[in-house]
Amino acid sequence: MAASFTDCANAIRALAMDAVEAANSGHPGMPMGMADVATVLFQRYLKFDPAAPKWADRDRFVLSAGHGSMLLYSALHLTGYAQPTLDDIKRFRQVGSPCAGHPENFEMPGIEATTGPLGQGLAMGVGMAMAERHLNAVFGNDLVDHRTWVIAGDGCLMEGINHEAIGLAGHLRLDRLIVLWDDNKITIDGSVSLSSSEDIPARYQATGWHVVECDGHDELDIVAAIEEALSDDRPSLIRCRTIIGKGAPNKQGTSKVHGSPLGKDEVKLAREALGWTHPAFEIPADIRDTWLAAGKRGKQPHADWAKRLETHPDRIGFESRDDVPVDLLRPFVEQLLANPQKVATRKASEMALEAVNALVPATIGGSADLTGSNNTLTKNLHALTAATYDGRYVYYGIREFGMAAAMNGMALHGGVIPYGGTFLVFSDYMRGGIRLSALQQARVVYVMTHDSIGLGEDGPTHQPIEHLMSLRMIPNLHVYRPCDTVETAECWELALSNTDGPSLMALSRQNLPQLRTEAAENRTARGAYALREAEAPRKVVLIATGSEVEIAVAVRDELEAQGIGADVVSMPCWERFEMQDADYRRDIIPRDALKVSIEAGSTFGWERYTDIEGLRFGVDVFGASGPYLGLYEQYGLTVGAIVPRILAKLNGEQA
Amino acid sequence: MAASFTDCANAIRALAMDAVEAANSGHPGMPMGMADVATVLFQRYLKFDPAAPKWADRDRFVLSAGHGSMLLYSALHLTGYAQPTLDDIKRFRQVGSPCAGHPENFEMPGIEATTGPLGQGLAMGVGMAMAERHLNAVFGNDLVDHRTWVIAGDGCLMEGINHEAIGLAGHLRLDRLIVLWDDNKITIDGSVSLSSSEDIPARYQATGWHVVECDGHDELDIVAAIEEALSDDRPSLIRCRTIIGKGAPNKQGTSKVHGSPLGKDEVKLAREALGWTHPAFEIPADIRDTWLAAGKRGKQPHADWAKRLETHPDRIGFESRDDVPVDLLRPFVEQLLANPQKVATRKASEMALEAVNALVPATIGGSADLTGSNNTLTKNLHALTAATYDGRYVYYGIREFGMAAAMNGMALHGGVIPYGGTFLVFSDYMRGGIRLSALQQARVVYVMTHDSIGLGEDGPTHQPIEHLMSLRMIPNLHVYRPCDTVETAECWELALSNTDGPSLMALSRQNLPQLRTEAAENRTARGAYALREAEAPRKVVLIATGSEVEIAVAVRDELEAQGIGADVVSMPCWERFEMQDADYRRDIIPRDALKVSIEAGSTFGWERYTDIEGLRFGVDVFGASGPYLGLYEQYGLTVGAIVPRILAKLNGEQA
Structure with missing residues (x-):
C-alpha cells in the first residue's frame, strides 16, 4: 500500500533533521518547510529517470536556496538515484561525502547546479530554460520538451540578480520556467519585514511573469497552483506560503531554525509532533517504496524518447553538436x-x-x-x-x-x-x-x-x-x-x-599589429612562448601580454640595436603556462636573465615570473581620462620609458 | 532680461555637443535629452551654493547615468561653480582636465559621486538619503533638511543593484529621495524593447515608491511632476519621457546619438534646429546671467543656515562628530x-x-x-x-x-x-x-x-x-x-x-588565541611586524596573516626546538606595509633568510615577499565541505605538514 503524502514529506523532514543533527551543522528549516512542495514536485511533476541522470530531455531542477541542500539530497536518495546513499547522507557536510554543505554539481549527477550564493540558482534556471527553448526550436518536441523548476527563498528574491534574471525570463516569455518561492517570511536576521516591504507578486507581474499562490503545506493546493502555472504562457512564480522548520514545535516559524541543528530535544519533540516514530535515518519500507515508485515514473518516457532519438534524422547533429575539435580554426x-x-x-x-x-x-x-x-x-x-x-x-x-x-x-x-x-x-x-x-x-x-x-x-x-x-x-x-x-x-x-x-x-x-608570422601549431596552448628570440647574447627576457606585446617587441628591437640580446615572451594564458612541465617553463622564463614584465594592469603578481630582482611595468593606481597614447605615456608604458630602466638595471644602478 | 527656459536648456545642449565634438569622444545624447529636466532642477529646485560647494545642508545631486557627464559639467559651470571653467570644458576628456569622461568626485567639489558603472549612482543616492534622514533625526530641521536628487537612465534601472537599492529605499520610506528617470527608450544596442518588456512604474510601486510621469521636454509638466513628488511621503520616481539627443535632427531618438560625437554636419544642423546661433562654447550674456542668478538662489538659505548653526547647542557635535583619533581604542x-x-x-x-x-x-x-x-x-x-x-x-x-x-x-x-x-x-x-x-x-x-x-x-x-x-x-x-x-x-x-x-x-x-602580549603602540599601523623574534640564529622568516599566525607561531616553536631560528611576521595589512620605508621593510623581510608565507588563501602574489625561492603555504584550489580542522589537514596548513617542507628546503632538497 502506498504511503501517505504526509509520511512521504515527513521522510524528507526526518532525513534533514537527522543529517543536520549528525553533522552538528546545517540548515534544517528550509527542507522541513518545503518538504510538502518538494514531495508534490518530485512525485508528480518532475520528469526524470534516476537510472539515467543525464538523460538530455529530463526536466531540470535547481535548488536556488542551496543551503537547504538536505531537501535535494533527500529527494535524490528517496527517488532512487545511485547517489547519495544513506551513508552519504549520514556523512552530510563531512570531508569526502558528496553531500556537501551546499549542492555541488560535480559531486553527484543528480545535482544540476552548484548553489548557495543566493539568487544565482534562479538565474541559472533562466539560462537552462533558454537553452531548452532554443534546442526545442532547433530539434522539435520529439527530442526537446522539458521544463525547468526552481526552488527559491526570500534571499534569492531579494538579491539584485533576481531583477536581472526575471527581467530576461519575462522578456523572453520562458513559459517552461516555474519558480517555487518558499515564502516563509523569515531571513537569517529575523522577519523579512525587518528589511523588505516589497509586494513581490506585483513586482513579478510587472516583469512579465504569471503569479499564483498556494498553501505550501496543502498537497491539493500545491497541485492546483502548479497546474495553473503549467497552463500559463509566461514564466511562473508560485508563492508557496510555508512555515520554516515546519514540525519543530518550538522553533518553527523563526530564524532559529534556519541555519543550526534543532538540538536533540527539539528533534525529539518534532518527531512526536510529526508522528514520525522511526529512528534516525530509518525510512519504513512503505514510504521508501512509494518514493521509489515515484522515481520510476520517468522510465517509460525516457525509453520512448530514446526510441524517437534512434530514428530521428537529426540524431547525429543532436548528439555531437557541441563537439569542438581543437584545431577548429x-x-x-x-x-x-x-x-x-x-x-x-x-x-x-x-x-x-x-x-x-x-x-x-x-x-x-x-x-x-x-x-x-x-x-x-x-x-x-x-x-x-x-x-x-x-x-x-x-x-x-x-x-x-x-x-x-x-x-x-x-x-x-x-x-x-x-x-x-x-x-x-x-x-x-x-x-x-x-x-x-x-x-x-x-x-x-x-x-x-x-x-x-x-x-x-x-x-x-x-x-x-x-x-x-x-x-x-x-x-x-x-x-x-x-x-x-x-x-x-x-x-x-x-x-x-x-x-x-x-x-x-x-x-x-x-x-x-599582427605580430605572429607563423602558426604551424597553436602556440597559445602552452600559455607562453618566445615570440621573438634574442639575436645578441640573451640578457633580457621581456614578458608581455595582449596590447603590450607590441611594446615589448619595440623594446627588444631597441635593446638589440644596442647589442643587448632579448627574448620577447608572449604570455596569453598564465593558467596554461603553469600546466607546462618544468623544463619548458624554465626554457621560456630562464633564471639567468633579467626578466621584465609589461602589462597595462597591476604589477602585483608578476614577481612570480620576474623574480623580485626583475622589472615590472604596469599600472598600480587608478587610471585617468584621456586619449590612450597619452595615458601610456603618463603610466610609463612606452619604449622611451622602459628601455632606460632596463639599461640602468643591467648596469647595476638603482632603477 | 532673463533668458528663456529653452535658451537656458539649449546652453546645456550646445556645451555638450561642442565638448564631445572637441574631444572627438563622449556621450552627447543624454545631456541633450535631459537638458530640460536638468534646467528645471538646477534653476528651481536644487538647493546649493556654488560659492560653498561643501555646505553640509545642500541638496545632493547624483548623475547616476554618468556617461552624460557633460550635463553635470554644464550645470556646474553655468550656475557659477569655480570649477569647471570653460577651459576645463573645452578640454573635456583630456589628460589633466577635471572634466573626465565620467564624473569623478575627487576632481571637483561640485561632483557628489563618481558615476559611470551603471546603477551605482542611484544606489549611492539611497545612502545619501539615509544619511540625511539619520542626521535630521539627530540634529533636527534647523541643521539638516535637504534632499537627494538622482538622474538615472534605463541602464541604471535594468542593473540588478537597482532592485536592491530601491527595495531599501522603499522599505525605509526615504521620501527625500527623488529619481528622475530619463525614459528615452534607447540603450546602446538599440531600442530598450530589444532586451526588456518590464513595466517599470509598476515595479517601483510594488517596491514602495511613488511614481509620476512627465513630458521631459515640457517645463511646466516637469515642474508639476516634481511638485507631486515633493508632496508624497515615499521615495519618488519621476518618469521623464524624453528624446535622446534632442535637437540633433537626424540622429535624435536613436542609439547613434548615445556614445559618439554628432559630427560636424549634424552639429550644424542641430544648431539650426535649436535656433542656437552662437559659436562653439559661447554662451550669450543673458543666458549666462540667467543661469548665474539661478546659482545664487542658495546664498541666502546658506547664510541663514550658517547663522542657525552658529548658535546651535549641538554645533560642536555636528561639526566634529566623525573625527576619530588614531588612538581611540x-x-x-x-x-x-x-x-x-x-x-x-x-x-x-x-x-x-x-x-x-x-x-x-x-x-x-x-x-x-x-x-x-x-x-x-x-x-x-x-x-x-x-x-x-x-x-x-x-x-x-x-x-x-x-x-x-x-x-x-x-x-x-x-x-x-x-x-x-x-x-x-x-x-x-x-x-x-x-x-x-x-x-x-x-x-x-x-x-x-x-x-x-x-x-x-x-x-x-x-x-x-x-x-x-x-x-x-x-x-x-x-x-x-x-x-x-x-x-x-x-x-x-x-x-x-x-x-x-x-x-x-x-x-x-x-x-x-591571543598572541599579542604588548601594545605600547599600534603595531598594525606598519602593516607587518615581527610578532616573535628568532632566538637561535635566524634562518627562517615566517610571514602569516589572521588565523594562520597561530600556525606560524607553532611552526616557529618547532623550528626553534630544533635549533633553527625563526621570526614570525604578522602582516595584517599589505598596503600599510608597502607604505613603510625601505629600511623597515628590509628589516622585517630580510634577504638572508628563507621566507615562508602561510595564509589560507591564494599563494599567488606571495612571491613578492617570499621571493621565488621561498615557500608558500595556502590554498590554490576550491575548498571543500567539512569541519575546518580536517580541511586545514587536507590543504597542508598544519605544523606537521609545514615544518618538514621547511627543513627540506633548508637542507637544499627539492620540497
Whole structure:
C-alpha cells in the first residue's frame, strides 16, 4: 500500500533533521518547510529517470536556496538515484561525502547546479530554460520538451540578480520556467519585514511573469497552483506560503531554525509532533517504496524518447553538436597569416567568431548591451527572442551578472556553448557568476573588451587595473589576453575545446599589429612562448601580454640595436603556462636573465615570473581620462620609458 | 532680461555637443535629452551654493547615468561653480582636465559621486538619503533638511543593484529621495524593447515608491511632476519621457546619438534646429546671467543656515562628530591585554565595535542579513528604520551590493561613518561597490567574516580562496586580516581614522588565541611586524596573516626546538606595509633568510615577499565541505605538514 503524502514529506523532514543533527551543522528549516512542495514536485511533476541522470530531455531542477541542500539530497536518495546513499547522507557536510554543505554539481549527477550564493540558482534556471527553448526550436518536441523548476527563498528574491534574471525570463516569455518561492517570511536576521516591504507578486507581474499562490503545506493546493502555472504562457512564480522548520514545535516559524541543528530535544519533540516514530535515518519500507515508485515514473518516457532519438534524422547533429575539435580554426589562421591586419583584438575576436559560428552550431552569443563594442555579433547570427527561439544571439540588456548566470545555466543544460560580452572592468559586476562558472566546470566564454587604460577617454571608472590579475586568481578559470589576430583565434580554439571550465578573453579596444608570422601549431596552448628570440647574447627576457606585446617587441628591437640580446615572451594564458612541465617553463622564463614584465594592469603578481630582482611595468593606481597614447605615456608604458630602466638595471644602478 | 527656459536648456545642449565634438569622444545624447529636466532642477529646485560647494545642508545631486557627464559639467559651470571653467570644458576628456569622461568626485567639489558603472549612482543616492534622514533625526530641521536628487537612465534601472537599492529605499520610506528617470527608450544596442518588456512604474510601486510621469521636454509638466513628488511621503520616481539627443535632427531618438560625437554636419544642423546661433562654447550674456542668478538662489538659505548653526547647542557635535583619533581604542586594548581571550576575530571585532560605537557617534553599522554571523550589532545600537531614523544599525537585507553602494553614499554625504558586514566570499557580489569606495576615497568599512576554508562545513561556495589577494589588488583599499583581539582593535582604529579611503576586515569564524602580549603602540599601523623574534640564529622568516599566525607561531616553536631560528611576521595589512620605508621593510623581510608565507588563501602574489625561492603555504584550489580542522589537514596548513617542507628546503632538497 502506498504511503501517505504526509509520511512521504515527513521522510524528507526526518532525513534533514537527522543529517543536520549528525553533522552538528546545517540548515534544517528550509527542507522541513518545503518538504510538502518538494514531495508534490518530485512525485508528480518532475520528469526524470534516476537510472539515467543525464538523460538530455529530463526536466531540470535547481535548488536556488542551496543551503537547504538536505531537501535535494533527500529527494535524490528517496527517488532512487545511485547517489547519495544513506551513508552519504549520514556523512552530510563531512570531508569526502558528496553531500556537501551546499549542492555541488560535480559531486553527484543528480545535482544540476552548484548553489548557495543566493539568487544565482534562479538565474541559472533562466539560462537552462533558454537553452531548452532554443534546442526545442532547433530539434522539435520529439527530442526537446522539458521544463525547468526552481526552488527559491526570500534571499534569492531579494538579491539584485533576481531583477536581472526575471527581467530576461519575462522578456523572453520562458513559459517552461516555474519558480517555487518558499515564502516563509523569515531571513537569517529575523522577519523579512525587518528589511523588505516589497509586494513581490506585483513586482513579478510587472516583469512579465504569471503569479499564483498556494498553501505550501496543502498537497491539493500545491497541485492546483502548479497546474495553473503549467497552463500559463509566461514564466511562473508560485508563492508557496510555508512555515520554516515546519514540525519543530518550538522553533518553527523563526530564524532559529534556519541555519543550526534543532538540538536533540527539539528533534525529539518534532518527531512526536510529526508522528514520525522511526529512528534516525530509518525510512519504513512503505514510504521508501512509494518514493521509489515515484522515481520510476520517468522510465517509460525516457525509453520512448530514446526510441524517437534512434530514428530521428537529426540524431547525429543532436548528439555531437557541441563537439569542438581543437584545431577548429586552422584554415582561418592560415588566412590571417596570408593577410596580416592591424586591428583591435576585439575585432580579431569578431573575425574568429565569424568562423566559429559558421562551424559550431552550438554557440549562442550575446552581450550586456555592448554588442557593437564587444564585437560579439557575427553576420550569420540572428537574435534569440520570444518569437525566434532558434536565434543564436541574446540581447542580454544591461544585466552583466544575469548574463553570466544565464550562460552558466545554458552550459550546465548542455547542447549549447554560450559566450557573452561586456567591458573587462564590469567583470566586477558579474564576478560571483564567473566564479560559479569555474567551480561548476562550465564551458562559458567571457568576451571582455576594453581591457586596460588603452580604452582611453572613458576614464578610471571604465579602465580595468586589478581585474586581469584578480581574475587569474580564480581557480579553474582560464584568462586569455591575446596580442594579435592569430593569438586571438588560438584563444578561441582553446576556449571552445575546454569542456570542463570557463575561459575569459581580455581584448583591446585599440588596434594592434599582427605580430605572429607563423602558426604551424597553436602556440597559445602552452600559455607562453618566445615570440621573438634574442639575436645578441640573451640578457633580457621581456614578458608581455595582449596590447603590450607590441611594446615589448619595440623594446627588444631597441635593446638589440644596442647589442643587448632579448627574448620577447608572449604570455596569453598564465593558467596554461603553469600546466607546462618544468623544463619548458624554465626554457621560456630562464633564471639567468633579467626578466621584465609589461602589462597595462597591476604589477602585483608578476614577481612570480620576474623574480623580485626583475622589472615590472604596469599600472598600480587608478587610471585617468584621456586619449590612450597619452595615458601610456603618463603610466610609463612606452619604449622611451622602459628601455632606460632596463639599461640602468643591467648596469647595476638603482632603477 | 532673463533668458528663456529653452535658451537656458539649449546652453546645456550646445556645451555638450561642442565638448564631445572637441574631444572627438563622449556621450552627447543624454545631456541633450535631459537638458530640460536638468534646467528645471538646477534653476528651481536644487538647493546649493556654488560659492560653498561643501555646505553640509545642500541638496545632493547624483548623475547616476554618468556617461552624460557633460550635463553635470554644464550645470556646474553655468550656475557659477569655480570649477569647471570653460577651459576645463573645452578640454573635456583630456589628460589633466577635471572634466573626465565620467564624473569623478575627487576632481571637483561640485561632483557628489563618481558615476559611470551603471546603477551605482542611484544606489549611492539611497545612502545619501539615509544619511540625511539619520542626521535630521539627530540634529533636527534647523541643521539638516535637504534632499537627494538622482538622474538615472534605463541602464541604471535594468542593473540588478537597482532592485536592491530601491527595495531599501522603499522599505525605509526615504521620501527625500527623488529619481528622475530619463525614459528615452534607447540603450546602446538599440531600442530598450530589444532586451526588456518590464513595466517599470509598476515595479517601483510594488517596491514602495511613488511614481509620476512627465513630458521631459515640457517645463511646466516637469515642474508639476516634481511638485507631486515633493508632496508624497515615499521615495519618488519621476518618469521623464524624453528624446535622446534632442535637437540633433537626424540622429535624435536613436542609439547613434548615445556614445559618439554628432559630427560636424549634424552639429550644424542641430544648431539650426535649436535656433542656437552662437559659436562653439559661447554662451550669450543673458543666458549666462540667467543661469548665474539661478546659482545664487542658495546664498541666502546658506547664510541663514550658517547663522542657525552658529548658535546651535549641538554645533560642536555636528561639526566634529566623525573625527576619530588614531588612538581611540588604547584603553580598550589595555583591557584586552589584561584579560587575554581566545575568540574568533569576528567576535573580537564585535568587542572592538562595542567600544567604538560608544565613543564615535557617527558610526552606522549593518549587515546584509548576517548580523549574528558578522557580529556587527553592538548592544548600544538600535535599528535605523522608517520609524526610527535616529537608529544606527541597518538591516540591509540580502543586498550585498546595495549595502556597499548605500555605504558609499553615506560616506560621501558625510557626518556618518558606515560599516557593514557579509561573508568574505560575497565580496564578489559587491566588488563593483568596493572598487567605487576606493576610487571615491570614501571612508567605508567592510566587515567580512568567515574569511577562509576555516568556515568549514558550508563548503566551496562559501569559502574564499582568491578573495583576500584579489581585494589587495584594488588601489586605495586597505585590506586587514588581524590575528587576535589586539590586532583586531588596532585594525579598527586604523580603518576609522583613514578618512580618504575604505578598509576591509577579513575576520575568522573560528576561535584564535591571543598572541599579542604588548601594545605600547599600534603595531598594525606598519602593516607587518615581527610578532616573535628568532632566538637561535635566524634562518627562517615566517610571514602569516589572521588565523594562520597561530600556525606560524607553532611552526616557529618547532623550528626553534630544533635549533633553527625563526621570526614570525604578522602582516595584517599589505598596503600599510608597502607604505613603510625601505629600511623597515628590509628589516622585517630580510634577504638572508628563507621566507615562508602561510595564509589560507591564494599563494599567488606571495612571491613578492617570499621571493621565488621561498615557500608558500595556502590554498590554490576550491575548498571543500567539512569541519575546518580536517580541511586545514587536507590543504597542508598544519605544523606537521609545514615544518618538514621547511627543513627540506633548508637542507637544499627539492620540497
